[in-house]
Structure formats: C-alpha cells, structure tokens
Amino acid sequence: MLIREAGADDWPGIWAIIRPVVEAGETFTWDRDVSQERARAMWTAGHAYVAVDESGAVLATAELHRNQGGPGSHVANAGFMVSPSAQGRGVGRALCAHVLQEARRLGYRAMQFNAVVETNVRAVRLWQSLGFEILTTVPEAFHHPNKGFVGLHVMYLKL
Amino acid sequence: MLIREAGADDWPGIWAIIRPVVEAGETFTWDRDVSQERARAMWTAGHAYVAVDESGAVLATAELHRNQGGPGSHVANAGFMVSPSAQGRGVGRALCAHVLQEARRLGYRAMQFNAVVETNVRAVRLWQSLGFEILTTVPEAFHHPNKGFVGLHVMYLKL
Numbered sequence: 001m002l003i004r005e006a007g008a009d010d011w012p013g014i015w016a017i018i019r020p021v022v023e024a025g026e027t028f029t030w031d032r033d034v035s036q037e038r039a040r041a042m043w044t045a046g047h048a049y050v051a052v053d054e055s056g057a058v059l060a061t062a063e064l065h066r067n068q069g070g071p072g073s074h075v076a077n078a079g080f081m082v083s084p085s086a087q088g089r090g091v092g093r094a095l096c097a098h099v100l101q102e103a104r105r106l107g108y109r110a111m112q113f114n115a116v117v118e119t120n121v122r123a124v125r126l127w128q129s130l131g132f133e134i135l136t137t138v139p140e141a142f143h144h145p146n147k148g149f150v151g152l153h154v155m156y157l158k159l
Numbered sequence: 160m161l162i163r164e165a166g167a168d169d170w171p172g173i174w175a176i177i178r179p180v181v182e183a184g185e186t187f188t189w190d191r192d193v194s195q196e197r198a199r200a201m202w203t204a205g206h207a208y209v210a211v212d213e214s215g216a217v218l219a220t221a222e223l224h225r226n227q228g229g230p231g232s233h234v235a236n237a238g239f240m241v242s243p244s245a246q247g248r249g250v251g252r253a254l255c256a257h258v259l260q261e262a263r264r265l266g267y268r269a270m271q272f273n274a275v276v277e278t279n280v281r282a283v284r285l286w287q288s289l290g291f292e293i294l295t296t297v298p299e300a301f302h303h304p305n306k307g308f309v310g311l312h313v314m315y316l317k318l
Contacts, residue, residue: 022229029231068274070181071302072188072311112297114273115227136295136313138271143230152231154295154313 003098006048011040013058017081025145027120051095059086062099067112076108096130104159116153117142124153132157162257165207170199172217176240184304186279210254218245221258226271235267255289263318275312276301283312291316
C-alpha cells in the first residue's frame with residue numbers, strides 16, 4: 001500500500017468511494033445527492049490524499065484543509081473515507097497518521113473535526129486511539145436514516 | 160429602526176460594516192484581506208438581514224445559513240455585525256432575536272455557532288442572555304492580534 005497526494009487521475013477512484021458513503025447518509029454531513037462536480041470541489045479544496053494498492057486502485061482517501069479562515073487558519077480539519085472492500089486492514093489508521101504528519105509539516109497547530117457522527121463508532125474509536133478527544137457532542141445535530149437524530153462530536157488533537 | 164431581509168441595494172452599507180470588522184481580525188475567522196466579492200458571496204449565501212434607521216442607513220447586519228449539509232442541515236448557523244456607531248443601543252439584540260425567529264420559521268431545530276471568540280465578551284454575553292450555552296471552548300483556536308492565541312466557543316441554542 002502506498003499513501004500519496006492525490007492527482008487528477010485518481011478522481012474516478014476517489015469518487016467511487018465518496019459517492020456511496022454520501023448517498024448512505026450515515027456518516028457525512030454532505031447533501032446525499034451531491035453532484036460529482038461539487039464533491040470534487042469540496043474534496044480537493046485543500047490537500048487530497050489516496051491510499052492505493054499495488055495495482056493503483058484507490059483503497060481510501062483523505063482531504064486536509066484549514067478549519068477556519070484568517071485568525072483561525074492555524075487549526076486543520078480533515079475528512080477520511082475508506083472503501084468497504086479495504087476496511088478492517090488498518091488502511092484508515094495509516095492514512096490518518098499520514099495526514100496528521102502532513103498537517104504538522106504544513107504548520108498547523110491542531111486538528112479539529114466539527115461533525116463526527118456519534119454512531120460512527122469505528123471512526124470515533126480510531127480518532128481516539130490516535131489521541132483525539134471529544135470536546136463536546138452537539139445534541140441531535142445529525143439526522144441518521146435509521147437511528148433518527150443523533151449527536152455530532154467535536155473532536156480535537158493538539159499537533 | 161426596521162429589520163428586514165437585505166436587498167442588493169443594501170450591499171454597500173453592509174460591506175461598510177463588514178470590512179473594518181474583518182480587517183481588525185479580533186472577532187471573525189475570515190481572511191482579514193477578504194475581497195468584497197468573496198465577502199458578498201459568503202454573507203449572502205443563505206439569508207441576509209439588515210437593521211436600518213429612518214434614513215435607510217444600515218446599522219447592523221446578519222446572515223443565516225445551515226451549519227452543515229445533508230443530514231446536518233436542520234441546524235442553523237448565523238453571523239452578526241453591528242456598526243460601531245450603533246453599538247450599545249440594543250440593535251444587535253433585536254437583530255439576533257429576529258434571526259432566531261426567522262430560523263424557527265424556516266424549520267431549523269437549533270442554532271449553533273462554531274467560532275465565537277472568547278475575548279468577544281459583549282457578544283458572548285448577548286448570546287447567553289438569549290439562551291445560548293457554551294458547549295465547549297476549542298483551546299487556542301483563534302489568533303488574536305493583541306491577545307495571542309485565545310479560545311473559540313462552540314455555542315448552541317435549541318429552537
């Protein structure tokens with residue numbers, strides 16, 4: 001497995017991961033019918049990364065951007081998606097570790113997630129194992145298709 | 160004083176308030192050198208409001224938008240700016256009350272602020288007096304030009 005910055009050629013593989021995740025509406029606060037154009041603009045607004053296998057297939061993808069502008073631009077934010085076929089193999093963990101390293105290299109002082117769905121237990125545990133803490137949980141801020149209104153964690157790691 | 164939805168003709172008066180506030184870099188997480196074009200796109204992406212005096216001069220302005228997309232779009236976010244010449248006269252409070260009413264009318268279930276600068280005591284007290292609570296304070300998430308790194312409150316009100 002290789003983790004590297006995404007290039008234009010990686011987009012079809014990235015979109016193949018993003019689309020079903022967003023459509024499912026269980027873990028991301030994106031419009032479930034997001035267009036490919038809009039998704040690409042959002043995912044590649046900052047830095048985008050891919051984890052690829054030996055054949056070059058995209059196993060997982062991440063994006064890194066500033067969480068706020070101007071006087072808040074020293075805190076990063078990031079998003080991660082792993083292909084269902086690659087789950088449980090440590091790909092997400094390796095990608096997250098890489099993105100944390102990248103955030104440090106780019107001079108960010110902390111990383112903040114604004115909207116981690118509390119029922120996305122696998123992701124919450126992964127972030128926590130990497131040192132993130134839950135600062136608060138915004139009550140009923142996410143409308144889960146099966147579980148109704150659930151909380152969104154604000155998670156934070158000093159870099 | 161009249162509070163109403165902003166029209167295209169109000170933009171010069173709105174920009175006259177926004178520009179110095181953003182340039183000062185003490186209360187907003189916007190790039191301090193934001194262009195007028197970008198500022199207008201951000202301030203008017205959702206609903207924009209103005210409080211005007213008898214002569215039609217803009218005393219204060221607000222904007223209201225969804226805090227997240229898709230499954231998070233039932234929670235609103237808002238921004239407020241009051242002209243220095245109109246401060247201490249209850250204009251901000253009246254405008255905030257109006258925007259809360261608007262958010263209810265539009266079907267939002269809560270309002271969340273992601274980045275209230277903790278040293279912006281006047282604003283924090285105003286939101287608290289209107290029922291907002293501080294859910295958490297993200298440490299050192301705002302670089303204040305005089306006070307260094309200070310916290311950003313996440314504030315919340317169920318509607």
